[in-house]
Amino acid sequence: MYDLIIAGAGPAGITAAVYAARKKMKTLVVTKNIGGYAASSATVENYIGYQFISGAELAKKFEEHLKSFDVEIKENTEVLCFRKLDNHFKVETDKGEYECLTAIVATGRKPRLLGVPGEVAFKNRGVTYCATCDAPLFARKDVAVIGGGNSAMDATIQLMSIANKIYLININNDLEGDEIMIEKIKKSDKVEILNNTNTKEIMGDKFVNNIKLQVNKSVERMLDVQGVFIEIGSMPVKGPGCDVNTNKKDEIIVNKRCETDVPGLFAAGDVTDVPEKQIIVAAGQGAIASLSAFKYISKNIFDS
């Protein structure tokens, strides 16, 4: 019987594990990989304390920090379900079953892919899924934002003060979302909105050079851009949550103590409904979830 099982080892899961280890909780981390989505970020400039670090390097520092503690880790393993029994959880994974008193879901999320040629090849070579992370890398460049909703518009507004020119590529007739964002974008000299437009291919040599579009399902058009921000949404990786309350985006609803509606089950990081999908926010939530789990055991389980 573990005191705590953590699903996922991105910034939230790793921070939760470090805090649990320092509290001497008997902890198991079950994860497909170590580092999480953070590891795929080209350059991280907003993890405070490191001015410039690649996502991969930061993930490595996180991993070393985790492994400096006596925490059991099962890699290449996927949690299928946390099942709540009387006063503990049964955890089903693709490699076997475990039991624990408390659990933290920190499985993160994954971006929705556009599914066009060049998208995978140019990932981190001009193709990005996170404007907050990567917009500053495109100062005075021409870029395309793919999408027509609030997150695409948010990316566009962020880029308006940074990039030279922004093409907003929208498959629908018009933008859909907050009116004030739409107005800001339509007022900007820097933004060209291309409605009824599909992205067909992303091209380049070492980095992105241009994209091929199809307008009104017929006319082909090429654009020269150095950056492609794909903002067509993302999905929480929420398998383990099973019977936990979620919002309409399928994100696990937590309060500021990272409690879910299931007593003893906590969630942290990008899988939750906290809107800021940022490394430092996820790490902070990991610490909160872990300390909340410790308090839960102190208050509810006498002979732990």
Add this chain to the structure above:
Amino acid sequence: MYDLIIAGAGPAGITAAVYAARKKMKTLVVTKNIGGYAASSATVENYIGYQFISGAELAKKFEEHLKSFDVEIKENTEVLCFRKLDNHFKVETDKGEYECLTAIVATGRKPRLLGVPGEVAFKNRGVTYCATCDAPLFARKDVAVIGGGNSAMDATIQLMSIANKIYLININNDLEGDEIMIEKIKKSDKVEILNNTNTKEIMGDKFVNNIKLQVNKSVERMLDVQGVFIEIGSMPVKGPGCDVNTNKKDEIIVNKRCETDVPGLFAAGDVTDVPEKQIIVAAGQGAIASLSAFKYISKNIFDS
């Protein structure tokens, strides 16, 4: 007119400022010092990404990160009040007045001092005010915890799995707080509770060696200890909040978006009612508050 004024430059305020700079918000940081309470921690082992770093070193890295961005900073300056006007704030400081569209209170907190000889001299040389931060430094040592409430008991429970022997020094007749914590402590072989006991002096050479007690207002007693955990509470440094909702501990009440009850006024870090007073948690909140302020301007203030 600033887009954002941040009061305080600990982990929360610095992170908020870095995020604001990346959003190109016109930002002013007003603070007494840079680094905050975090800078006074002897060793930080739970800021993920740095396995071992002193509070002072980490604060220096935070400061360098902050100063790598184009953010205006007024040091040695204290915010007296954020006064909400129609759609902006007037900020009164001891050095002059400023105006801003949004504001973040990140002024942190300070521990309540015991007020005995030796306390200041041995700070970070055995005397500590944060069990979560420093308990692991006292493995197999004899320590005293000063206090008789939940935070003193929480410190004691944390130390039970780490220290050799814990004296819990309580000025009252009995412990007061959660029954299950009291029972756990009374069951432990490692803990000796000294009720009706005042701490009179903390003594040592380079580090703490012993403390002088007075039992039942008469008998003197000396204890050999290497650590003294002072857990008699702490106070938020809340001047700037003025008319903002607080809990009964005088902490600013925030939701998980770091919003206060005053539209446009946000709060982050140890000054808030989030129970975990941790660097990584404060930094995560700083990021959230800053992104919330940016969204507030996007949605509510058209011509920003």
